[in-house]
Amino acid sequence: MVKDKDNVTLEDVLQPGTNMLAAGYCMYGSSCTLVLSTGNGVNGFTLDPSLGEFILTHPNIKIPRKGKIYSVNEGNAKNWDGPTAKFVEKCKYPEDGSPPRSLRYIGSMVADVHRTLLYGGIFLYPADQKSPNGKLRVLYEVFPMSFLMEQAGGQAFTGKQRALELAPAKLHDRSPVFLGSYDDVEEIKALYASMSNSG
Secondary structure, three states: OOOOOOOOOHHHHOOOHHHOOOEEEEEEOOOEEEEEEOOOOOEEEEEEOOOOEEEEEEOOOOOOOOOOEEEOOHHHHHHEOHHHHHHHHHHHOOOOOOOOOEEOOOOOHHHHHHHHHHHOOEEEEOOEOOOOOOOEEHHHHHHHHHHHHHHOOOEEEOOOOEHHHOOOOOOOOEEOEEEEOHHHHHHHHHHHHHHHHHO
């Protein structure tokens, strides 16, 4: 919300994600999909070109509590920190005897998050040695997707805190992000917690 609608300032934009009122994305492919939350769950709509209207096709989207897919650009693996490397290693070579997770990475955040939202799993865009503050922009990439994920029952984490609790100082601030199924994000949070406790 803006403080004064007749005098909008940059401070009105630089608010924590917890103050967001709505978020969504549109995705074009074999169909045109609009996914939207106004703070009361997440709904998916598909464009019906014959009507020129979006039809509610995915009401009340809920992300599965745990997923079988992880999504990350493995080309950056040599620059990852310990918790991210350990998490991806556990995805490939589970220590509990469960089957390995499938890697799916399109390289389009909207497409990767859309799949994660519908089928579960985790999307990772960690900080690394080349980009110590991460690459994704807080206000228009991290916040909207984190808002949608939480509204669907998932989580979003920066490696240090809940993503929506970030308070951006500048319009194009960046942050790492780990978002997706509740239990999957809990795993990465535990790895970061054990790193900070041992360091």
